[in-house]
Amino acid sequence: MESLTSPSDALVVRPLTPMESPSFRGMTFPRYRAHLAHNASGNVIRLGAFSAGEPVGLALVEVSKSTDRAQLLSVFVSAKWRRQGVGTKLLKELDGVLSATNVNRLQAVFMDRADELHPIRPLLQTCDWSEPTIRMITCFSSKESLGKAPWLKQPPTRLPDTGRLISWAEMSVSDRRKLQESEAPAELTPAESDPDIEPYSSLIYFDQEQPAGWMINHKIDADTLRFSHLWFRSKNPPRGMSGLLLVAHSIWLYCHAEALHPLTRASCNFRANNRRMWNFLNRHLRRYLDSIQPTFECEKTYRPSDHAA
Ligand SMILES: CC(C)(COP(=O)(O)OP(=O)(O)OC[C@H]1O[C@@H](n2cnc3c(N)ncnc32)[C@H](O)[C@@H]1OP(=O)(O)O)[C@@H](O)C(=O)NCCC(=O)NCCS
Numbered sequence: 107m108e109s110l111t112s113p114s115d116a117l118v119v120r121p122l123t124p125m126e127s128p129s130f131r132g133m134t135f136p137r138y139r140a141h142l143a144h145n146a147s148g149n150v151i152r153l154g155a156f157s158a159g160e161p162v163g164l165a166l167v168e169v170s171k172s173t174d175r176a177q178l179l180s181v182f183v184s185a186k187w188r189r190q191g192v193g194t195k196l197l198k199e200l201d202g203v204l205s206a207t208n209v210n211r212l213q214a215v216f217m218d219r220a221d222e223l224h225p226i227r228p229l230l231q232t233c234d235w236s237e238p239t240i241r242m243i244t245c246f247s248s249k250e251s252l253g254k255a256p257w258l259k260q261p262p263t264r265l266p267d268t269g270r271l272i273s274w275a276e277m278s279v280s281d282r283r284k285l286q287e288s289e290a291p292a293e294l295t296p297a298e299s300d301p302d303i304e305p306y307s308s309l310i311y312f313d314q315e316q317p318a319g320w321m322i323n324h325k326i327d328a329d330t331l332r333f334s335h336l337w338f339r340s341k342n343p344p345r346g347m348s349g350l351l352l353v354a355h356s357i358w359l360y361c362h363a364e365a366l367h368p369l370t371r372a373s374c375n376f377r378a379n380n381r382r383m384w385n386f387l388n389r390h391l392r393r394y395l396d397s398i399q400p401t402f403e404c405e406k407t408y409r410p411s412d413h414a415a
Pocket residue numbers: 179180181182183184187188189190191192193194195216225226228229230232
């Protein structure tokens with residue numbers, strides 16, 4: 107077995123400088139790599155672990171601009187440095203950094219692996235995080251599997267002529283503003299300009315020129331489209347239109363539109379307690395999905411006395 111220097115002697119954990127950040131790109135998920143560009147902006151804490159000057163670990167945290175919360179986006183240690191305290195040191199150092207901010211709650215979301223305990227579970231336990239609870243359900247499918255659904259063979263046609271169904275690509279500035287002013291919950295409302303929204307499969311339905319529902323999707327990496335936010339007006343729903351039709355249209359576009367051919371994988375997630383979504387999934391989608399996985403959430407809270415005076 108390879109012998110390693112004891113990391114406790116040589117290990118340094120500290121915030122990365124903008125010039126150092128790009129060499130840690132391989133230590134996080136593709137969707138977070140932009141946070142490591144040398145000119146990256148935004149409220150992200152980047153902590154790097156070095157051994158003899160070599161990058162061996164990374165923790166990335168996004169701090170919310172409007173609340174006292176932060177999200178642990180990822181934590182990673184190079185394979186040959188695992189089980190030697192590097193992950194623990196990264197998270198302990200993070201506690202120190204966050205204690206000097208207004209953050210009161212640090213959250214983490216992770217998906218368990220099918221066949222083994224996720225190593226982040228015991229790591230977070232070691233670092234005094236809360237017990238993980240199931241938060242979301244994430245479904246994955248290939249375009250091939252999804253395309254087998256019989257209800258996707260024909261484009262959905264039953265659209266009422268009183269409304270207007272348009273894609274994100276067709277939205278005017280005033281349409282976008284209307285979305286912000288709609289009655290939809292804030293967490294389902296897309297930002298006016300979100301560069302990751304996939305413009306051809308994201309659909310918005312206007313009833314009498316007011317937004318009555320939408321299916322907003324994100325390109326989360328080079329291959330994957332995530333069906334992210336489905337909302338449909340429940341009070342006074344427009345006749346002849348439904349959330350199901352919106353989803354069917356959006357999935358149909360995903361399977362057939364030429365611009366979307368490179369996106370061969372699809373995912374969607376929803377809150378584990380969302381009964382309507384479970385019903386929809388069981389009745390119309392389950393057979394065409396490759397996997398359904400729970401994601402877990404846990405958190406660490408910082409009391410005001412933890413913050414530096
Ligand atoms: C998760 C990860 C960051 C842990 O880093 P690490 O440097 O190995 O963690 P530590 O050495 O500080 O481990 C602390 C404790 O966590 C537990 N632990 C860590 N990895 C474990 C594993 N694979 N199996 C069981 N327990 C584990 C142990 O209790 C360990 O203490 P011990 O070694 O004294 O028993 C590392 O395994 C990793 O990078 N994995 C791949 C990326 C990943 O899955 N990241 C999390 C999602 S973003």
